[in-house]
Amino acid sequence: MKYFPLNNEQLTALAEIYPTPFYLYDEKGIRENMREFTKAFSIFPIFREHFAVKACPNPYILKILAEEGCGADCSSLPELMLSEIAGIKKDKVIFTSNETPAKEYKYAYANENIINLDDFTHIEFLKETLGKLPETLCFRYNPGPLKHGCNSIIGKPEEAKYGLTREQIIDAYRICKDEGVKHFGLHTMVASNELSPDFFIDTAKLVFELAVEIKEKTGVQIEFVDLGGGLGIPYKPDQKKVDYDVVAKGIRKEYDRTIVPSGLDPLAIYWECGRPITGPYGYLICRAIHEKHIYKEYIGTDSCMADLMRPGMYGAYHEITVSGKENAEKDHVYDIVGSLCENCDKFAVDRKMPEIKTGDLLIIHDAGAHGRAMGFNYNGKLRCGELLLREDKKVIQIRRKETIDDLFATLDIAGVETFK
Ligand SMILES: *Cc1c(COP(=O)(O)O)cnc(C)c1O
Numbered sequence: 001m002k003y004f005p006l007n008n009e010q011l012t013a014l015a016e017i018y019p020t021p022f023y024l025y026d027e028k029g030i031r032e033n034m035r036e037f038t039k040a041f042s043i044f045p046i047f048r049e050h051f052a053v054k055a056c057p058n059p060y061i062l063k064i065l066a067e068e069g070c071g072a073d074c075s076s077l078p079e080l081m082l083s084e085i086a087g088i089k090k091d092k093v094i095f096t097s098n099e100t101p102a103k104e105y106k107y108a109y110a111n112e113n114i115i116n117l118d119d120f121t122h123i124e125f126l127k128e129t130l131g132k133l134p135e136t137l138c139f140r141y142n143p144g145p146l147k148h149g150c151n152s153i154i155g156k157p158e159e160a161k162y163g164l165t166r167e168q169i170i171d172a173y174r175i176c177k178d179e180g181v182k183h184f185g186l187h188t189m190v191a192s193n194e195l196s197p198d199f200f201i202d203t204a205k206l207v208f209e210l211a212v213e214i215k216e217k218t219g220v221q222i223e224f225v226d227l228g229g230g231l232g233i234p235y236k237p238d239q240k241k242v243d244y245d246v247v248a249k250g251i252r253k254e255y256d257r258t259i260v261p262s263g264l265d266p267l268a269i270y271w272e273c274g275r276p277i278t279g280p281y282g283y284l285i286c287r288a289i290h291e292k293h294i295y296k297e298y299i300g301t302d303s304c305m306a307d308l309m310r311p312g313m314y315g316a317y318h319e320i321t322v323s324g325k326e327n328a329e330k331d332h333v334y335d336i337v338g339s340l341c342e343n344c345d346k347f348a349v350d351r352k353m354p355e356i357k358t359g360d361l362l363i364i365h366d367a368g369a370h371g372r373a374m375g376f377n378y379n380g381k382l383r384c385g386e387l388l389l390r391e392d393k394k395v396i397q398i399r400r401k402e403t404i405d406d407l408f409a410t411l412d413i414a415g416v417e418t419f420k
Pocket of ligand 1: 052054055073096189192193228229230231272273274275276369
């Protein structure tokens, strides 16, 4: 049974103050998980998680994570700005972007954020943009065919648009060293929603060996490796949470084998995870508003994939429970759907559930990362708001719902009247 922090009475009362649909985040869950993650990686001399802002771009959440020692991983100007608003500054922010516009590089540089270059040609582009290269630079490595076993969301590295090849990356460090860059990092991200600890241990090994090779070939001393994101979460009931200790200890073994004898110790270990940090601690709450009996049984909700597109877009599984019916027998089979005029707008297909009545509150689990963040306005849908359940069980609104005025804000409505 998936955990939810409020009972039916509490959730019903909350939905009277804040009409559904809404997101609810559990501060206690976020903090406890972050402490567990940090503790596991405390076996390294230097460690930091840089939360991938795109997973949950709300500055209240970022501030909680900052208090737990996190930095931020950003991929756009607004994400850099949100980190700044949350008090995450300077080298605690890593700018891992691609196809980056000049003005975004300028902003990151002006704020002394760490710039992580996605391509060889961006060395020259950055130099032209800034008039010089920053003192610290990181490069994103694409291992191509050297890394196997990647899952379908991110695909095979050799078909991914990200990063530099092995040959390019060695040249990149050599050139930047000659240009006077003083501090270097090495980044890779080759997984998404991966649950196997071995996958990450193997990735770390690949990156550590490359750091050693870079040192041997160019004399560049890599000071941090950023292992990217991609740590998965158990969306399905039969899956298990990744054991952070197993990952940390496995990586430590590779560290002792490669990094320590090479003279690269102490090498800082960075992550830029999003999903495991907030994913399990965010819920999309919606209400069953219709039931429909045709060739199949449907439950219509007051939400839709504009609030959570993962099921519709990737066929992703999200556990759904009915508030107050947690222990009821699952003797019905439903498609649980949203109101978008797209047939893929289904939160669940052929799902065994207890009997759902109109008015029931549905809890869609594991929606705290890549949930509200991926929302959109297609079909005139207004994205829902976000609530935070504080550790003292009080609830505060950390983002209001969108209004029709928000939706029309980019239109000159008055102009339509004179337009012909
Ligand atoms: C999306 C992304 C992340 C976070 O991925 P998760 O699966 O949420 O952990 C980290 N780094 C980069 C570069 C990304 O694109």
